[in-house]
Amino acid sequence: MAEQSRAVALMMAVVALAVVGAVTEKVGPQPITHVATTDITDMMNPGPDRRMELPGFDPEFVDFPHYIIRITERIWHHREVELCLEYYGGEAAIHTLAGDITGAQTVVDNTYATLKAFPDRRLEADNVVWSKDGDTFYSSHLITSKMTNLGDSEFGPATGKAVRVLTVADCACFENRIIEEWLVRDNMGLVQQLGLDPDAVALKQAEADQKKGFSLPDFHANARAAIDTAPLVALEARASSESAAVKVLVAALNKIWNLRSLEGLDEIYDYRVSAHVPGARDLYGHDQLANFFRPVLGALNSTRLQVQHIAEIPYLGEARDVAIRWAVSGVHETDGLYGASTGLPVYIMGVTQARVMNGRIREEWTVWDDIAIRRQVAYKRLSVEARTIRA
Numbered sequence: 175m176a177e178q179s180r181a182v183a184l185m186m187a188v189v190a191l192a193v194v195g196a197v198t199e200k201v202g203p204q205p206i207t208h209v210a211t212t213d214i215t216d217m218m219n220p221g222p223d224r225r226m227e228l229p230g231f232d233p234e235f236v237d238f239p240h241y242i243i244r245i246t247e248r249i250w251h252h253r254e255v256e257l258c259l260e261y262y263g264g265e266a267a268i269h270t271l272a273g274d275i276t277g278a279q280t281v282v283d284n285t286y287a288t289l290k291a292f293p294d295r296r297l298e299a300d301n302v303v304w305s306k307d308g309d310t311f312y313s314s315h316l317i318t319s320k321m322t323n324l325g326d327s328e329f330g331p332a333t334g335k336a337v338r339v340l341t342v343a344d345c346a347c348f349e350n351r352i353i354e355e356w357l358v359r360d361n362m363g364l365v366q367q368l369g370l371d372p373d374a375v376a377l378k379q380a381e382a383d384q385k386k387g388f389s390l391p392d393f394h395a396n397a398r399a400a401i402d403t404a405p406l407v408a409l410e411a412r413a414s415s416e417s418a419a420v421k422v423l424v425a426a427l428n429k430i431w432n433l434r435s436l437e438g439l440d441e442i443y444d445y446r447v448s449a450h451v452p453g454a455r456d457l458y459g460h461d462q463l464a465n466f467f468r469p470v471l472g473a474l475n476s477t478r479l480q481v482q483h484i485a486e487i488p489y490l491g492e493a494r495d496v497a498i499r500w501a502v503s504g505v506h507e508t509d510g511l512y513g514a515s516t517g518l519p520v521y522i523m524g525v526t527q528a529r530v531m532n533g534r535i536r537e538e539w540t541v542w543d544d545i546a547i548r549r550q551v552a553y554k555r556l557s558v559e560a561r562t563i564r565a
């Protein structure tokens with residue numbers, strides 16, 4: 175009897191162990207890939223199981239951030255450039271501040287051109303902040319690129335210089351394809367690290383535009399007018415239904431670009447804020463942030479900012495990562511950062527990613543292409559010169 179009950183107890187223990195084992199194995203779906211905190215090896219080997227619903231996407235993608243990281247790895251690091259034909263819609267529009275690019279084949283051609291200029295280019299994923307709207311998924315992909323300029327680029331002849339540059343690729347994706355993209359790269363930081371003069375580069379580009387009969391200011395005229403004629407609903411009021419973290423970033427953008435105030439930034443930014451801004455500059459504290467923005471606002475009158483897309487994901491603990499794509503219209507009416515005033519209405523497209531902790535921004539990445547602003551201004555100067563010569 176004793177023997178028997180011991181055997182039963184042993185069996186029950188074995189059964190219990192098996193149940194515990196099964197429970198630990200079957201903890202349900204894994205958490206959605208969290209790019210900012212996950213090693214690339216783990217992101218490339220996520221296992222077979224879907225972690226979220228992803229209608230129309232290939233089964234190998236476990237979730238949407240994984241799709242973004244995976245295809246970037248293939249296209250750029252495995253140099254499988256032709257895959258753009260698979261992962262971009264045939265008519266996909268790619269918006270940049272220097273103009274639009276249309277179609278998957280153009281993406282392929284441009285990627286080859288970039289690789290020719292920077293053959294060792296890396297695209298390290300710092301973060302993917304994402305959102306969804308029905309079956310359309312949006313990613314704000316923050317990328318650090320390190321690369322050496324060994325071939326001629328859009329900025330001039332090869333310099334042999336090694337550079338580090340921030341890019342944000344905002345993508346709208348539907349059924350395994352990128353259908354629209356907003357691409358912002360810190361070309362100012364890139365050009366400076368190449369040892370080139372930003373305004374000389376911008377002037378050369380504007381001259382080339384003029385020869386082609388392409389006006390960058392005219393190209394942006396409609397987008398700019400859309401901002402200027404939009405009803406003046408206070409941005410913060412419009413953000414009233416957003417989360418606390420989103421409200422913090424909206425308040426920062428609104429204060430700087432709409433209220434044009436650099437006072438009281440300490441209420442929005444952590445005193446230790448680490449801010450990465452155009453010109454490949456790394457700032458510390460809201461005082462340095464104010465010093466960065468002062469000459470920008472000083473050169474552009476009547477700035478108005480429009481929020482174009484918002485995404486938000488958790489970071490660690492209570493911290494949140496927020497990505498906002500925005501557009502600004504302003505008028506180059508004051509001498510300063512962009513040279514002697516031209517009166518040109520300018521357009522800026524930018525993305526800001528903010529890490530919000532305890533109600534303040536602790537780290538920020540703001541990217542826009544300052545070379546493309548200078549190219550708009552240079553174009554305006556060339557057309558004024560042309561008119562003067564003709565007159």
Ligand SMILES: *[C@@H]1O[C@H](CO)[C@@H](O)[C@H](O)[C@H]1NC(C)=O
Nearest residue numbers: 472473474475476505507508
């Ligand atoms: C632009 O702003 C500057 C500085 O505030 C001001 O002096 C100037 O009058 C403004 N220009 C126009 C045309 O409003």
